[in-house]
Amino acid sequence: MQTRPITVGGRPLGDGRAPATCAPLVGRTLAALEEEAAVVAAKRPDLLEWRVDFFAGIADSAQVLAAARAIHARADGIPLLFTRRSAREGGEAIPLDEPGVVALYREVCASGLFGLVDFEMENDPAHIAEVAAMAKEAGAGLVLSFHDFKRTPPVAELVARFGQAARLGADVAKVAVMPADAGDVLRLLEATLQAGRELSVPVISMSMGGWGTLTRLCGGVFGSALTFAVGRTASAPGQMPIEDVRAALAILRQGMGR
Amino acid sequence: MQTRPITVGGRPLGDGRAPATCAPLVGRTLAALEEEAAVVAAKRPDLLEWRVDFFAGIADSAQVLAAARAIHARADGIPLLFTRRSAREGGEAIPLDEPGVVALYREVCASGLFGLVDFEMENDPAHIAEVAAMAKEAGAGLVLSFHDFKRTPPVAELVARFGQAARLGADVAKVAVMPADAGDVLRLLEATLQAGRELSVPVISMSMGGWGTLTRLCGGVFGSALTFAVGRTASAPGQMPIEDVRAALAILRQGMGR
Numbered sequence: 001m002q003t004r005p006i007t008v009g010g011r012p013l014g015d016g017r018a019p020a021t022c023a024p025l026v027g028r029t030l031a032a033l034e035e036e037a038a039v040v041a042a043k044r045p046d047l048l049e050w051r052v053d054f055f056a057g058i059a060d061s062a063q064v065l066a067a068a069r070a071i072h073a074r075a076d077g078i079p080l081l082f083t084r085r086s087a088r089e090g091g092e093a094i095p096l097d098e099p100g101v102v103a104l105y106r107e108v109c110a111s112g113l114f115g116l117v118d119f120e121m122e123n124d125p126a127h128i129a130e131v132a133a134m135a136k137e138a139g140a141g142l143v144l145s146f147h148d149f150k151r152t153p154p155v156a157e158l159v160a161r162f163g164q165a166a167r168l169g170a171d172v173a174k175v176a177v178m179p180a181d182a183g184d185v186l187r188l189l190e191a192t193l194q195a196g197r198e199l200s201v202p203v204i205s206m207s208m209g210g211w212g213t214l215t216r217l218c219g220g221v222f223g224s225a226l227t228f229a230v231g232r233t234a235s236a237p238g239q240m241p242i243e244d245v246r247a248a249l250a251i252l253r254q255g256m257g258r
Numbered sequence: 259m260q261t262r263p264i265t266v267g268g269r270p271l272g273d274g275r276a277p278a279t280c281a282p283l284v285g286r287t288l289a290a291l292e293e294e295a296a297v298v299a300a301k302r303p304d305l306l307e308w309r310v311d312f313f314a315g316i317a318d319s320a321q322v323l324a325a326a327r328a329i330h331a332r333a334d335g336i337p338l339l340f341t342r343r344s345a346r347e348g349g350e351a352i353p354l355d356e357p358g359v360v361a362l363y364r365e366v367c368a369s370g371l372f373g374l375v376d377f378e379m380e381n382d383p384a385h386i387a388e389v390a391a392m393a394k395e396a397g398a399g400l401v402l403s404f405h406d407f408k409r410t411p412p413v414a415e416l417v418a419r420f421g422q423a424a425r426l427g428a429d430v431a432k433v434a435v436m437p438a439d440a441g442d443v444l445r446l447l448e449a450t451l452q453a454g455r456e457l458s459v460p461v462i463s464m465s466m467g468g469w470g471t472l473t474r475l476c477g478g479v480f481g482s483a484l485t486f487a488v489g490r491t492a493s494a495p496g497q498m499p500i501e502d503v504r505a506a507l508a509i510l511r512q513g514m515g516r
Contacts, residue, residue, distance in 0.1 A: 182451055182480050190444055213513035214479055217506075218472040222440050244509045248475075251502045255471035 004202040006047075006172055006225045008079040008115035008141060014046030017253070019220035022047040022081065023231035023242055026054040030067050037074040040231030043242050047116070047226065049081040051235050052104075053092040058084075059100070061107045072113045079115035081143070082108050089120055089147035090236060102127050109138040118143040118174070121165050132169040143204070144170035148177045149237075152184035152207065158191030159198070166199045172225070174204040176236065179211040188215060189222045196223025208238045216240060217248045221256075262460040264305075264430055264483045266337040266373035266399060272304030275511070277478035280305040280339065281489035281500055284312040288325050295332040298489030301500050305374070305484065307339040309493050310362075311350040316342075317358070319365045330371045337373035339401070340366050347378055347405035348494060360385050367396035376401040376432070379423050390427040401462070402428035406435045407495075410442035410465065416449030417456070424457045430483070432462040434494065437469040446473060447480045454481025466496045474498060475506045479514075 003018030013020035023045035027033035033055070040048060050071055057063030072080060084101055085091025096104065108114060109131075119131045121144045128144070135142040144165035152158075158175055165173035173195065179185045185207045192205040202225040207215040216227050216238065227249075228235070229242035261276030271278035281303035285291035291313070298306060308329055315321030330338060342359055343349025354362065366372060367389075377389045379402045386402070393400040402423035410416075416433055423431030431453065437443045443465045450463040460483040465473040474485045474496065485507075486493070487500035 183448075185479070186444055186448055186451070190441075193440055193444070210514040210516075211479075213510055214472070214476040216513070217510065218476060221443070221469070221472055238513065240509070240513045244512065248506050248509045251498070251506045252471055252475065254502065255474070255496065255498045256468040258468075 003220050003223050003225050004196065006116075006141070006202045009139065013079065013226070018225050019227040019249070020046035020225060021242055021245060022049050022226050022228050024049045024051050024228065024233070024235035025071060026051050026233050026235050028054055028056045030057070030063070030070060033067050034070050034074060036232050037071045041074055041076045041078055043231045045078065045229065045231060045242055047081055048075055048078050049083050049118070049228070049235070051091070052082065052084050053094050058104070059095045061104060064104060065107060065111055068108060068111055068113045080113060081116040081118060082114040083118035086120055089122070090149045098124060098127060102130055105131050106134050109134040109140055112138060114140050116141045116143055116172070118145050120144070121146050121161070121168060128168050141171035142169060143172040143174050144168055145174040145176070149208065150178055152177045152179050152187055155187050155191045155194070158188065159194050162191070162195035162199060162203055166201050170201055172202050172204060173199060176206050176208055178209055179207040182211060185211055185215060188212070189219070192219065192224055193222045206238070208236055210238060212238050213240065216245060218252060220249075261478050261481050261483050262454065264374075264399070264460045267397065271337065271484070275516075276483050277485045277507070278304035278483060279500055279503060280307050280484050280486050282307045282309050282486065282491070282493035283329060284309050284491050284493050286312055286314045288315070288321070288328060291325050292328045292332060294490050295329045299332055299334045299336055301489050303336065303487065303489060303500055305339055306333050306336050307341050307376070307486070307493070309349070310340065310342050311352050316362070317353045319362060322362060323365060323369055326366060326369055326371050338371060339374040339376060340372040341376035343405075344378055347380070348407045356382060356385060360388055363389050364392050367392040367398055370396060372398050374399045374401055374430070376403050378402070379404050379419070379426060386426050399429035400427060401430040401432050402426055403432040403434070407466070408436055410435045410437050410445055413445050413449045413452070416446065417452050420449070420453030420457060420461055424459050428459055430460050430462060431457065434464050434466055436467055437465040440469060443469055443473060446470070447477070450477065450482055451480045464496070466494055468496065470496050471498065474503060476510060478507075
């Protein structure tokens, strides 16, 4: 598939064939995360995403770093993505203000445990610049992301979102939106195709929910470099079991002769 | 998926869930067709298409009817589609002129063995009217089809092709085109979606070749009522084994919650 691969430490994720698979970790406690990381890592996704907004200890950086180390120890070499998803964009409510979140990203980046960090492009531009700088210093790739759980914006607006991420210094530009119908799914794929052709950084995209299912399987054909799939527990509507995603990708690749 | 089902004798193909699967039969001799029909029918496609242009005895109506009866006997209740694909639209060269083809359709329709017949909308309008009338008289559904093995026309032109089929009296409108890239695939899907919303007859569509692979799996999401899949031998570029198509459709439906 015609996709620019995501690299971590200079190496492409997985076997370099797109899309790579990413499984989320959503445990609320250290013990839950330890067990979840082991179970999910055993399914060999190409990337493990820690959704720290689910973690009850998020306001205590010592607890966050202990959990990060525990996940890393159980990841069995699978690269890690650190993500705090805001409540505004579909994440959990957390007891940290935005400067607190930035401070948390600073400690997490400095730990060197994460190959990629996700930060939302709707955040304060000063915070984005701070996180971009700290990721660069730590040698971690920066995913700048945009989510709309209510609708699918027009193609031009979606393309602009990918471009905004690249302009703000993203190593990877991610856009996830909610379709109301099959036409919205085509708009997301069209925007992905355009953005992938225009930008020099890899893009990730998906339509969420039931209508968007096919984008989690076929997005790579249109340039999406990564698809989220469930190891143990979904983190967004429409995510499918990683076994199913892998089986469908294998059929699609076989059909495409790749 | 939001698709108008194809009916044969008033009953929807397969289990009524779209897309239905259709496997082609391409044997050159009666013996080859007998064996092929048995093997392919055992894989339980929802429809069996006899591509009569592959049949060496096509110019002898007695041989054609004998082969049709042999296929029907081995179809084990699976409805049959009769198709002569012209060389102009990707079929085999045959030793029959167009009036001879129309005469063949007349005998085949009268046999009552076929639930559906496919005729190309680029044929002489008088021939289309004749075939439409004989299909109606025989109680067979008429598929009017258009194929472009070289390119993917613009969306408006594709939508017009579906509409042309409906205007000419089709019970099913079929369009198959060749994509040059992923953008062409989106155009075919967009046209399918539009045509399915505008027309009262079921539509079938596909992008052929490697790029088009995903349309054979996900076309139903955009309204395509049927997908061609290989039982024994492919009849067009990009067709995948029916086992793979079924597995991918099951994963897609599961993800969509249908």
